[in-house]
Amino acid sequence: MDSKKEEKENGYSSEAHLIYGRMDDPKWDYSHHLLPPISSSATYRLDSTSRGAQGFAEFAHSSDELTVTSKAPIYIYDRLGEPNKDMLEENLAFAESGDIAVSFSSGMAAVSGVLGILTGAGSEILAHKTLYGCTYSLLTNWYPRLKINTKFIDFIDINEVRRSITRATRVLYVESPVNPTLRLIDLRAIAELAASINRTRSAQDRIYTVVDSTFATPFCQRPITLGIDFVVHSLTKAIGGFGTDIGGVVIGPKWSHDMLMLYRKDFGGVLSPKSAWPVLVQGLPSLAVRMRQMQQTAMRVAEFLSTRREIECTRYPGLPAFNQAALARTQMVDYDGNFAPGSMIYFVMRGETPAEALTKAERFINHIAQNAYCITLAVSLGNIRTLIEHPGSMTHSAIPVEEQTAKGLDPGGVRLAIGLEKPEDIIKDLSFSFDGTR
Ligand SMILES: *Cc1c(COP(=O)(O)O)cnc(C)c1O
Numbered sequence: 001m002d003s004k005k006e007e008k009e010n011g012y013s014s015e016a017h018l019i020y021g022r023m024d025d026p027k028w029d030y031s032h033h034l035l036p037p038i039s040s041s042a043t044y045r046l047d048s049t050s051r052g053a054q055g056f057a058e059f060a061h062s063s064d065e066l067t068v069t070s071k072a073p074i075y076i077y078d079r080l081g082e083p084n085k086d087m088l089e090e091n092l093a094f095a096e097s098g099d100i101a102v103s104f105s106s107g108m109a110a111v112s113g114v115l116g117i118l119t120g121a122g123s124e125i126l127a128h129k130t131l132y133g134c135t136y137s138l139l140t141n142w143y144p145r146l147k148i149n150t151k152f153i154d155f156i157d158i159n160e161v162r163r164s165i166t167r168a169t170r171v172l173y174v175e176s177p178v179n180p181t182l183r184l185i186d187l188r189a190i191a192e193l194a195a196s197i198n199r200t201r202s203a204q205d206r207i208y209t210v211v212d213s214t215f216a217t218p219f220c221q222r223p224i225t226l227g228i229d230f231v232v233h234s235l236t237k238a239i240g241g242f243g244t245d246i247g248g249v250v251i252g253p254k255w256s257h258d259m260l261m262l263y264r265k266d267f268g269g270v271l272s273p274k275s276a277w278p279v280l281v282q283g284l285p286s287l288a289v290r291m292r293q294m295q296q297t298a299m300r301v302a303e304f305l306s307t308r309r310e311i312e313c314t315r316y317p318g319l320p321a322f323n324q325a326a327l328a329r330t331q332m333v334d335y336d337g338n339f340a341p342g343s344m345i346y347f348v349m350r351g352e353t354p355a356e357a358l359t360k361a362e363r364f365i366n367h368i369a370q371n372a373y374c375i376t377l378a379v380s381l382g383n384i385r386t387l388i389e390h391p392g393s394m395t396h397s398a399i400p401v402e403e404q405t406a407k408g409l410d411p412g413g414v415r416l417a418i419g420l421e422k423p424e425d426i427i428k429d430l431s432f433s434f435d436g437t438r
Contacts, residue, residue: 013335013336014094014095014335015288015335017091017094017095018091018094018095018284018285018287018288019285021087021090021091021094021280022087022090035281036083036084036087036277036280036281038084038273038274038277039082039083039084039273039277040273040274041078041082042077042078043076043077043078044075044076044077044082046074046076051074052074052076054069054070054074055074055075055076056076058070058073058074059076059080059081059261059265060257060258060259060261060262060265061258062100062254062257062258062261063254063255063257063258073086078270078273079264079265079268079270080261080265081261082273083273084273084276084277084280085103085270085271085273085276087280088101088103088271088276088279088280088284089101089102089103089249091280091284092218092233092239092249092251092284093251095218095219095284095287096213096218096222096223096224096231096251097222097224097225098224098231098251098252098253099252099253099254099257100251100252100253100254100256100257100260101249101250101251101252102249102250102257102260102261102264103235103247103248103249103271103276104247104248104249104250104264104269104270104271105246105247105248105269105270105271105272105275106234106236106246106247106248106269107212107214107232107233107234107235107236107237107246107247107248108134108135108138108234108248109248109264109267109269110232110233110234110248110249110250110269111135111138111212111232111248112138112267112269113248113250113260113263113264113267113269114210114230114232114250114252114260115138115143115148115171115173115210116263116267117256117259117260117263118170118171118208118210118230119143119148119170119171120146120148121146121147121148122147122148122168123148123149123168123170123171124148124149124150124151124166124168124169124170125139125143125148125149125150125151125169125170125171125173126150126151126153126161126164126165126169126171126172126173127139127150127151127152127153127172127173127174128152128153128154128155128173128174128175128178128185129152129153129154129155129406129407129408130175130178130179130181130183130407130408130409131152131173131175131178131179132175132179132212132214132395132396133395133396133397133398133399134398135175135212136396136398136399137398150173151164152407155172155174155185155190156183156185156186158186158189158190158193161190161193162193165197165207167205169207170206170207170208171207171208171209171210172190172193172194172207172208172209172210173210173212174187174190174210174211174212175211175212175213175214175215176211176213176215176216176221176223176331177215177216177317177342177344178215178408179212179214179215179391179395179415180344180346180391180395180396180409180413180415181315181346181408181409181410181413182215182315182316182317182344182345182346183315183324183408184317184324184327184328184331184332185211186327186331187209187211187221187223187226187227187228187331188226188227188331190209190228191209191226191227191228191229192227194207194208194209194229195227208229208230209227209228209229209230210228210229210230210231210232211223211228211230211231211232212231212232212233213231213232213233214232214233214234214237214238214381214382215342215344215381216332216342217233217237217238217239217287217291217342217382218231218233218239218287219287219288219291219292219334219335219340220291220295220332220333220334220340220341220342221331221332221333221340224251224252226331229252229253230250230251230252230253230256231250231251231252232248232249232250232251233248233249233251234247234248235247235248235249235271235279235283236248236380237380237381237382237383238287238290238291238294238343238381238382238383239279239283239284239287239382240278240279240283240382241282241283241286241287241290241382241383241384242278242282242283242383242384243380243383243384243385244278245272245274245275245278245279246275247271247275247276247279248271288334288335290384290420291334291340291342291343292334293420294342294343294418294419294420295318295340295341295342295343295418296423297343297418297420297421297422297423297426298316298318298341298342298343298344298345298418299316299318299319299341300423300427301345301416301418301423301426301427301430302314302316302318302319302345303319304423304427304430305345305347305430306319306321308434309350310349310350310360310364310434310438311347311348311349311350312347312348312349312350312351312357312412313347313348314345314346314347315345315346315347316341316344316345316346317332317341317342318339318341318342328341343381343382343417343418343419344381344415344416344417344418345415345416345417345418346413346414346415346416347413347414347416348410348412348413348414349361349364349412349413349414350412351411351412354405354410354411354412355411357410357411357412358392358411358412360412360437361390361411361412361413361414362390362393363437364414364433364434364437365377365388365389365390365414367433367436367437368388368429368430368433371429371432371433371436372429372432372433373425373429374386374419374421374425374426374428374429375387375388375416375426375429375430376388377389379394379395380417381415381417382417383417383419384419384420385419385420385421386416386417386418386419386421386426387416387417387419388414388415388416388417389414389415390413390414390415391409391413391415392404392409392410392411392413395415396409
């Protein structure tokens with residue numbers, strides 16, 4: 001891109017960049033289209049064997065000036081790279097304030113991609129005790145076979161993190177907000193701790209910090225600006241936004257690009273261009289307006305839930321009574337610096353015993369499933385439709401029931417993922433089911 005065009009892009013808001021990306025992207029000349037066309041070709045025509053050879057030589061050599069001589073990318077085969085994914089990755093890196101982004105076929109492929117390049121036999125991962133069920137399963141069922149061990153600790157206690165780090169520790173891994181409990185991890189404190197330990201370590205023993213920021217989206221929080229090394233997202237959730245496609249992404253420092261591309265090429269978790277396209281032209285461009293609307297609604301719904309006596313506690317980072325309100329205000333901010341507490345709510349049904357709380361949560365959710373118009377019983381989140389679920393028996397069921405309480409999950413816990421409906425309509429459905437399951 002010549003400097004005149006670059007100049008023309010500068011001075012616009014971050015939100016404008018989420019809609020337009022780069023002007024006249026060299027990745028694909030589509031100047032007569034308003035939107036980049038959907039790319040659908042497993043393989044690419046090459047002009048000559050030497051151009052093919054050049055394409056292979058340049059693949060995953062993004063920072064090697066001697067190897068990379070062509071100005072526009074040479075596309076060879078979809079698993080190596082194609083224009084829709086490349087354009088999406090550029091916009092996702094921008095959205096998170098990271099150097100680079102590499103997309104994957106799902107959020108889980110992205111989680112295993114970043115951990116795959118950072119660990120090897122003998123490595124240790126320190127992870128927060130509450131994690132998305134499949135991430136927990138990856139770390140406990142599969143990585144021990146590769147001699148990669150994970151210690152689950154409480155990342156809210158920074159001293160516990162400091163005490164738990166050993167010479168073998170390679171990765172500090174957290175979600176913030178935590179799925180589903182909406183606890184926050186102090187990402188600045190984690191990044192500073194890792195930096196202080198890394199000052200005493202050689203490059204190969206370095207500790208990396210990884211944050212699954214799916215619950216926040218880049219609109220509400222940008223961990224890399226707080227000193228975190230890598231961010232992962234499930235694109236299936238609020239970034240994709242419409243629930244049409246599965247996808248994931250890793251955003252990180254420049255050096256990691258080629259490693260992530262090689263990992264993706266060989267393990268094969270490639271995002272389909274047909275799934276990259278809706279995120280590029282619909283999801284990311286509408287992220288800011290959707291999140292602004294959803295968090296306004298979430299605030300109203302959280303306030304309503306706080307008044308119900310059926311509920312033991314309501315956790316939403318925007319509530320003044322939220323127990324980490326000060327951290328929420330400094331860590332969760334939008335592109336203009338406004339407080340951005342997100343669209344996710346967690347609440348715990350009241351019960352004399354955990355078993356009673358569980359029964360009440362199940363009765364309430366089943367009543368919603370059968371009667372509500374504007375709330376759907378379904379996993380996933382960040383959708384334009386409001387979704388409700390019971391983490392203990394659904395998204396987090398990979399965690400054994402007897403360990404769930406120790407891992408911060410409540411038997412009576414309910415996860416509510418706010419959509420684009422009006423708050424009045426969501427509250428109407430919730431009230432009806434509270435009253436109907438008394
Ligand atoms: C959904 C989710 C994932 C996994 O993403 P998929 O796209 O379903 O593979 C990972 N982390 C969090 C926090 C999630 O909510």
